[in-house]
Amino acid sequence: MNTPIRRLAVACLVLFVALMGNATYVQYVQANDLNSKANNKRVIDDEYSRERGAILVGGEPVAESVPSDDQFTFQRTYPNGPLYAQVTGFFSYTYGRSAIENAENPLLSGSDNRLFVNRVVDLLANKQPKGGSVELTLDAAGQQAAATALAALPAGTKGSVVALDPTTGAVLTMYSQPTYDPNALASHDFAAVNQAWQALNDDPANPLLNRATQEIQPPGSTFKLVTASAALEQLDLNPGSVVQGGSELTFPGIEYTLPNAGGGSCGGDQITLEQALNVSCNVSFGSLATQIGQGALEEQAEKFGFGDKVIENLASNASRFTTPDTELELPQLAQSGIGQFEVAATPLQMAMVAAGIANDGVVMTPYVVDVVRDPSLRVLDDAGDGEEYSTALTPDHAAMMQQMMISTVQSGTASSARIPGLEVGGKTGTAQRGNGLPNLAWFASFATSGDQQVAVAVMIESAQATDDISGGRLAGPIAKTVMEALLAS
Incomplete structure (x- = not known):
């Protein structure tokens, strides 16, 4: 073989190896990334031609795929x-997926590695792969009670309700108002979908926002549960310990004073x-905060x-005590102790506070997915009794907090929030936001009936800028309604 032919052969061999290497890299190494790209039309068309698995609440579908007479074979319906939009999310050809539809997409679409055997069987039988199902922790009665109670408030009122099982962390209720209809985004009429998407995004009330997990706002006096817990843990106090009262809290050398709501003296x-x-x-909790320290x-x-x-599995934002690297001055620390200044929390966070107190000081990690199954209903994953997040209080101190919340x-x-015949503990909150923004009404609570226990947090934002809003008047009755529904179901 002469030199030019040998060089040409080597060049062809190099090109052949490069071609095979590139094909291997694309088909195996990059496969998952390419398949998960939101704009991969082949994958989207393939997903829309499959029977997507159901999302269930209490064994009933809250999201399912039904046969359609168009090119996609199946239509996603809700x-x-x-009622469940903020948790199920939407499944849209144009705008992708959100919430559980997104987090559990591999299972729901049938592409999950745990469904490999199912896919092989479907392939041999010349059938399209089917998706697995997801059972949520939500309670239908509690969810409906929250929606009905919030809807009864004046038009334009925004808010959310979260209920947890304190012993496991299971989310029993999660409802945000205003909400939206995911059917409008799942439609195969793409012109109508575009109009619906535009309307939802142009709405100043932001119905696509899950206020239960994404909206962080000053929790007001519900944060006093955290301050009281710290006082028990750090200052060795008890419910009978004497603390500072009076009509205002002063600070040496500083003109600012922290008053009580309404200017009262708290009883002495x-x-x-x-x-x-x-x-x-x-005054009491501002003073305690300065003693506890930042x-x-x-x-x-x-x-x-x-x-x-x-x-x-759900879009969420972290609650905060203060912004990073902030050194609080005494007045700011006192304000923080009553849930103001830079303190901001989600309703889910305040439900965790109430749940941790109710669960003898043990805070459980909240979750919304209970059981996942393959298409043959074989259990692939089960949340069981949940996972511990942290120990926030000793059992003795938790019992003291329970006593004070009940009283x-x-x-x-x-x-x-009183419920005849049941043991109920609660804490109100009215949070100021300033800048002409309406105050927020908060309520954090728990209730016990026999071996059943629930913790509920409610956050309400008035439609109008007014001081006539309070946690006890607006949020408390909603918490009561949801607790009654959950303990009766």
Whole structure:
């Protein structure tokens, strides 16, 4: 073989090896990344031609695929779509997926590695692969109760409700108002889908936002549960310990004073910790915050979940005690102790605080996916009894917090949550945001009936800028309604 032919042969061999290497890299190494690209039309068309698995609540589908007479063979539908939209999310040809539809897409679409055998069987039988199913932790009665209660508020009111099982962390209720209909985004009429998407994104109320996990707002006096917990843990107090009362808290050398809501004195210059929680005394908890200190109070908040997104499968934002590297001055620390200044929390976070107290100080990690199954209904994954997130309180201190929250419902500001025959603990909150923005009404609570227990947090934003909003008046009755529905179901 002469030199030119040998060189040409080597060049062809190099090109052949490069071609094979590139094909191998694309088909094996890059396969998952290419398949998961949102704009991969081949994958999208393939997914839309499959029987996508159902999302279930109490054994009933809240998202399912039904036969269609168009090119895609199946249509994704959402019975009672707006009721579960923030958790199920949407499945759209044009705009992709969200929430559970996105987080559990490999299983629902049938491409999950755990369904390999199913795919082989379907291939041999010349059938399209089917997706597996996802059972959610939600309780239908609690979800409907939350939706009905929020809908009864004045038009334009925004808010959300979260209910947890304190012993497992299972999310029993998660509803956000306003909501949206995912059927409008799943339609195969793409012109109508575009119009619906534009309308949802142009809506100033932002119905696509899951306020339960994404909206962080000042929690107001519901944060006093965290401050009280820190006082028990760090200052060795108990419900009968005497704390500072009076009409205002002053700071040496600083003109600013921290008053109580309405200018009251909380019952005297010296009151017990339990009374301070019962009447939601700003002076008491502002003073306690300065004694506890920024570091210890922030650490207590983190034990309840502040600083962490805390939940998988759903879009969420971390609650915060303060912004990073902020050194709080005494007035700012006092404001933080009553859930103001830079403190901001999601309703899910405040439900975790109430749940951790109810569960003897043990905070469980919240979750919304209970069981996943393959198309033959074989269980692939089961959440079981959940996972522990942290220990926020000793059992003794948790019992003290439970006692004080129960007395706050029995004879304090949280009386709107009383349920005859049940043990209910709660804490109200009215948070100021300033800049002409409406105040927020909060309520964090728990209820026990026999061996059943639930924790509920409610956050309401008035449609109008007004001071006439309070957690006890607006949020408490909603928490009561949801707790009754959950404990009766």
